[in-house]
Amino acid sequence: MRTQQEEIEIIKAALDAEPGYRGVANEGLLLEACQGQPATARTVLAAFQRIKHKLAINADYADAYAELWQEYPEYRLDCNIKILDSLASVHQTITYDILRKLVENPNVRQQLVLTSRAVQAIRDEQERLGLIEKILGTHTDPNGNEVANDKYEWRGNVDGRLYSGTRAELEQDDLPRLQYINDYVQAQRALYAADTKTVREAARKREIHEAQIRAGMKAKLVFAPITEAYEPPNRPGVRIPWSENMLRRLQNSEISRLFELFGEEQLNSACRKTAAQQLQ
DSSP states (O other), rough: OHHHHHHHHEEEEHTTGGGGGSSSSSSSHHHHHTTTTTTOHHHHHHHHHEEEEEEGGOOOHHHHHHHHHHHOGGOOOHEEEEHHHHHHHHHSSSSSHHHHHHSSSHHHHHHHHHHHHHHHHHHHHHHHHHHHHHHHEEEOTTTEEEEEOSSSEEEOTTOOOOOEEEEHHOOOOOOOHHHHHHHHHHHHHHHSOHHHHHHHHHHHHHHHHHHHHHHHHHTOOOOOOSSBBOOOOTTTTBBBBBHHHHHHHHOOHHHHHHHHOOOOHHHHHHHHHHHHHHOO
16 A cells, blocks of 8 residues: 555656646645545546646746737637647746747647637738728729729719828728728719719719708707797787898897797798788
8 A cells, every 4th residue: 555655746746747737736635635545647637627726836837828828818728728738848847938939830820729809800900901902992004914002082973072091091090990981982983983874863862861861850840839920028018020121130149049939931931921911
C-alpha cells in the first residue's frame, strides 16, 4: 500500500500535464477528492474534473494569458487555450512571449478559432470596403482599362443637389453611414441612367408624397371655430367684421395669434364672406 507522500507525488505528476496548475499546491485538495480511492491516473483525472473550479491556477500562467488576450482578444476562447496549452506544454513555465510566438505562427493560427465578435467585425469590414468601391465606381482610362475612382460627384436629377466625396473621406465612415450613402448613390445613378419619362415620373411621385405629408400634418391641426366677427383682446363688446384690410392693420403678434387660433382656411373664408355681404 502506498504512503500519502507517494500518493501526492502521483498527483503532482498528473498536474504537470495541466500547464495552468503546475507548481501550485493543489495536491491536498485532489487527494481528498479521490475519496479514499488509490491515486491513479483515472481517479486523479476524475477528481480534477469535479473540483477544477476550486483549484488554484499558476499565477505566471494566468498573467501570460491575460496579457495575450489584451493583444489578441479575437482568440479568447477555451478551445484556443487547449490548443496553445498543448503546444506550449513542452516548456516548464508558460509565458506571454511563448504564447505570442505561437499565435503569430501562421501554422498555429490556422488552428485557432475566432470569437463570434471578431468574425462579425471581419464581415463588417469586408462589407465596408466593398461599399466604398461601389460608391466610388469605376471609369475607363484611355487604354480601355477599367480603373477605380478616387472620388465621386454628381448632381441629383430630382433635387438638384450636388453630392461629392473622396476615397479618404469614405474610409473614415462607419458601416451604417456607408450603407446610407450607397443607397442614395445607387438610386441617383439609376435615375441618371433612366430616360426622361422615368425621371419625370419619379419627380411627380416625390411631389405627391410631399403633398400627402403636408396634408397629413395639416389635418392633425385642430382649430377653434371662428367667431362671427373679430373681437379684439381686452376690448369686451367690440366686434369688427372680418376683412383683409382689417387684418393688415393688426400687429404681427396679433395676426399670428389669430392664425394659430382659427387657422388660415377659416380666416380666409370669413374675409370672403364679409366681402360678399358688402357687395349685396
